[in-house]
Amino acid sequence: MSHSVLCGDLAHQYEEDDEWIVEGFRTAEAAREFARRFVRDQIEGLRVEYADPQELKAAYLSFGEYAETPGFDLQEWVDFCVETPATRRSDIDYQALDPSP
Numbered sequence: 001m002s003h004s005v006l007c008g009d010l011a012h013q014y015e016e017d018d019e020w021i022v023e024g025f026r027t028a029e030a031a032r033e034f035a036r037r038f039v040r041d042q043i044e045g046l047r048v049e050y051a052d053p054q055e056l057k058a059a060y061l062s063f064g065e066y067a068e069t070p071g072f073d074l075q076e077w078v079d080f081c082v083e084t085p086a087t088r089r090s091d092i093d094y095q096a097l098d099p100s101p
Helices: 028-047 053-063 074-083
Strands: 003-009 019-025 065-068
Touching (some): 019 028, 053 074, 065 074
Antiparallel strands (some): 003 019
16 A cells, blocks of 8 residues: 655645645655655745744745645644754655655
8 A cells, every 4th residue: 555645835725736746655654754844844944034933834824835644733743843943954854755766
């Protein structure tokens, strides 16, 4: 069984033209880890411009890209990432987990 992650642009949430699927994860946990890193990378990219946590969250919800997969709570993860900056490159390196060739 293969697992996937639905990604998209929050500015155009749920518009088919602004969504894509990353497929081929061997486990559900691998898909969730990809989603976590993908979202965290988005938030860390905005952190340089938005130091205030409320502004950072608002900026992410306006300009960021989301990831969805079963068992991944996007809102809970966004709150965690806003309050807890990434400290390692691996925290945001979602590309390393991409199963696409």
